[in-house]
């Protein structure tokens with residue numbers, strides 16, 4: 001998929017609502033280490049760093065490193081986090097090639113997990129679950145079977161019971177099911193989306 005049209009379409013966008021809901025669920029936790037899976041234009045990565053988080057931004061798009069560093073800003077990228085580690089690390093990597101994720105306090109995946117190769121998705125989800133430190137938060141989107149893109153090659157979709165099963169053992173802070181007509185960067189589209197915020201025990 002060529003995401004350049006998507007990035008152009010998204011110029012001037014606001015921070016995603018599910019991201020903000022994830023941050024809200026973390027309000028009593030100091031800024032720590034976050035992973036932005038499918039970081040796209042890097043706006044949520046930038047906001048996390050502005051708030052004092054260290055961030056690992058991951059995306060398969062070939063331009064991700066240059067794009068995210070430009071959005072975050074050279075001075076900010078150069079600045080070290082509270083523990084002396086760099087504020088930003090970028091992996092240009094396909095979800096299918098991820099074998100392990102570092103332990104994290106916040107894993108955010110905005111409208112990106114559905115684009116993981118279906119046969120690899122269970123492994124990616126297991127990596128996400130394992131990366132969550134006690135009390136850490138996952139926030140992100142999954143797509144359901146009513147979505148207009150259902151059946152597209154290389155994408156994964158989940159029923160509500162499938163999503164609930166994936167969240168088993170986590171505290172579900174938010175599970176919003178959105179099943180309605182809207183628009184995408186390709187034009188009018190029916191969306192079937194689960195907006196998820198969930199917290200690991202501990």
Ligand SMILES: C[S@@+](CC[C@H](N)C(=O)[O-])C[C@H]1O[C@@H](n2cnc3c(N)ncnc32)[C@H](O)[C@@H]1O
Nearest residue numbers: 038039040059060061094095110111112115116
């Ligand atoms: C719909 S965009 C969302 C980007 C951003 N999170 C946002 O909310 O605007 C999906 C992003 O996931 C990335 N992506 C798609 N398939 C991927 C894959 N298999 N592995 C890693 N990243 C992928 C794309 O490059 C794109 O930046």
